[in-house]
Amino acid sequence: MTQGVVARGRAWVAAVPGIWLLVFFLLPFLVVAKLSLSEAAIARPPYLPLWEWDEDYLTITLNLGNYRYLIEDALYINAFLESLRIASVSALMCLLIGYPMAWCIARARPERRNVLLTLVILPFWTSFLLRVYAWIGLLKPNGVINNMLIGAGLIDQPLTLLQTDFAVILGIVYTYLPFLVLPLYANLVKLDGALFEAAEDLGAQPWQTFLTVTLPLSVPGMLAGCLLVFIPAVGEFVIPALLGGADTLMIGKVLWTEFFNNRDWPVASAVAMVMLVVLVLPIMLLRNAQNSSEELA
Amino acid sequence: MKQLPLAALIAASCVAPIASAETLNVYNWSDYIAEDTIEKFTAATGIEVNYDVYDSNEVLEAKMLAGNSGYDIVVPTSDFLQRQISAGAYQPLDKSKLPNLANMDAALMEGLAGYDAGNEHAVIYMWGTTGIGYNVDMINERLGDDAPTDSWALVFDPDVVAKLADCGVSMLDAPTELLPAAMNYLGLDPRSTDKKDFEAGAELLMSVRPHVRYYHSSQYISDLANGDVCVSVGWSGDVFQARDRADEAENGVAVSYVIPKEGALQWFDTMAIPVDAPNPDAAHKFIDFVMDAQITADITNYVWYANGNAASMPLVDEEITSDPGIFPTDAAKANLWASQVYNARQDRNVTRLWTKVKTGQ
Structure with missing residues (x-):
């Protein structure tokens, strides 16, 4: 009896995220999947229906041409590869900058940790869009950085900083850094201090301790942090649109072009489907990393 | 986020x-x-x-x-x-x-x-109309009195554009306006829907591509006004707004708009x-x-x-x-053209060529 109540209670609790996923992930996903098999048309909405009832006949028309199109034109594959490249470089840069930050916060006195963590989260209090616009002001030819360098006599001509891949990666690293620092911090702060003492007692130099004890134990945190940067960065649209040049080819921009310039919702949906599949792999890695870090804890 | x-x-x-x-x-x-x-x-x-x-x-x-x-x-x-x-x-x-x-x-x-x-x-x-906005002093400084400020050559002639690259060249991110303008400059019909004509226009745009700083449909207003770019293919009223903003800021930037003599989109x-x-x-x-x-x-x-x-x-x-x-004067009016509506295939041609112009792919 009581067991039944508990089981039912559990089912209800589990149903909340289940329904959430159903309504906000699975249903939109199915809509996009259906759209990706349709055909564009000048109509409202701008695609042909997938099935039609005519008398007693149900006609279902599936158009696989949208996917074939993605393979035939090298543009899409190149855009995917370029997005993966920019996202990987950004995740790596985040790791290089974020690891020392997370490590310092984790090693700080407990009462100072909260202050430092608040500082990491503080930028979120300003709109993300405003902060990206602020970078435009810093990087543009007539902007703060160039004017300072020219004023200091280091350069004669303004450097081209804006509208480059460099600016895109800078923007992504700046925006997503907290997403790496926080999970990595959570991982590092839980490491058992006795391990470091043991290493020291056994004669290890601090860098040896770091390389042989801290680093291997923080792999799950690094992985989780990198994926939290990598996954949204692949599909990023706003940052390349504002900071990138015309030749910055990323899949988010390609998707925009398909949807708005070509009015081709089906091909846009096919691009989105492929992007999802490309990203499922890292998401599964993330799950594994989380599971193994839970086991460690 | x-x-x-x-x-x-x-x-x-x-x-x-x-x-x-x-x-x-x-x-x-x-x-x-x-x-x-x-x-x-x-x-x-x-x-x-x-x-x-x-x-x-x-x-x-x-x-x-x-x-x-x-x-x-x-x-x-x-x-x-x-x-x-x-x-x-x-x-x-x-x-x-x-x-x-x-x-x-x-x-x-x-x-x-x-x-x-x-x-x-x-x-x-x-x-x-879709014409050209430019910074009078910056153009004058780089091209002197020979500056073709009454012609699409200002943005479509690679030799001219190369001299302007350092002060900033921008174009609208509007393929259905830029490709016809390029076709018109080449002496082709700006309303043509022939794939070959589109390709010729795209080729011209690609020849000046290395000197273009960006393709965007609203950013050039403030950039022209601040002197961050010196020539923009833009919409008439927006260029005049840039001129107004520069006047208000009293920053010494003089912006001018021209309907090129070869004609423009109305x-x-x-x-x-x-x-x-x-x-x-x-x-x-x-x-x-x-x-x-x-x-x-x-x-x-x-x-x-x-x-x-x-x-x-x-x-x-x-x-x-x-x-x-x-x-525009009656003479200029005679050279204005109306935009052509493309079917889906032509649209795809145009946007695909535009992506090629912008990214080189």
Whole structure:
């Protein structure tokens, strides 16, 4: 009896995220999947229906041409590869900058940790869009950085900083850094201090301790942090649109072009489907990393 | 991160469709109306107005084709209007409710009829051209007196553009306007839909690509005004806005707009009523109100775009009516062309070539 109540209670609790996923992930996903098999048309909405009832006949028309199109034109594959490249470089840069930050916060006195963590989260209090616009002001030819360098006599001509891949990666690293620092911090702060003492007692130099004890134990945190940067960065649209040049080819921009310039919702949906599949792999890695870090804890 | 703007978007889209009999939802281009127009409309009719803005036809079109936008008045450009009409996005106007139609310029309305047969669905809001805005001093400094400031050569001749690369060259991110301009410069028909002609135009654009700083449809306004770019392919009124901003800032930047001698695209922005508008009655009242001679003149005096309202002309500032960049001379008029509406395949050709121009792929 009581067991039944508990089981039912559990089912209800589990149903909340289940329904959430159903309504906000699975249903939109199915809509996009259906759209990706349709055909564009000048109509409202701008695609042909997938099935039609005519008398007693149900006609279902599936158009696989949208996917074939993605393979035939090298543009899409190149855009995917370029997005993966920019996202990987950004995740790596985040790791290089974020690891020392997370490590310092984790090693700080407990009462100072909260202050430092608040500082990491503080930028979120300003709109993300405003902060990206602020970078435009810093990087543009007539902007703060160039004017300072020219004023200091280091350069004669303004450097081209804006509208480059460099600016895109800078923007992504700046925006997503907290997403790496926080999970990595959570991982590092839980490491058992006795391990470091043991290493020291056994004669290890601090860098040896770091390389042989801290680093291997923080792999799950690094992985989780990198994926939290990598996954949204692949599909990023706003940052390349504002900071990138015309030749910055990323899949988010390609998707925009398909949807708005070509009015081709089906091909846009096919691009989105492929992007999802490309990203499922890292998401599964993330799950594994989380599971193994839970086991460690 | 992205949830925040998304939430705001959802909130905004929820607000729009809740329209009682006494509200009107207007969706217009940014910086495209006089400061007091809405106020005056509400004072005259008692109808409250929700006023939203966009900065690209593509965004408007996505909303119109999705349907249920909640808007009563939208302002599509002529070629987009035509396609959206054929998709069934707009309702026919009830001309008995629009007595001020008599104010409109017959010749211009006939031009619009090329996109909307019989002017059934839309009236002209403003019109303009796609030409060249430039920084007078910076161009002079680099090209001297030989600067071809009256010609598309300023942006399409690789030798000329190369000399301007350091001070910044920008172009609209509008393939359906840039490719025809390039084709026209090559002596081809800007209204051609032949794939070979598109390719020739794209080749020309690619030859100047290394010297172009960016392709964007609104950023050049402030960049021209601040001297961050020195030449932009842009929309007439936007370049004049850049000139105004530079004047206001007193930063010593002199901006000028030219309709090149080879000709330019003439476009109409039109007021239309979506087929599912919640309050078509108020929408008709708004269109009629804007077609009032004084109201249209006020808008032109503020946004520096030409209007299609013959009765308003005596009320428009002479500074504007006498500017050949806004109201072209008859000789220049003869070289203006109307945009061509492409079918889906041609559209794809054009945008694919445009991606190639921009990214080299």
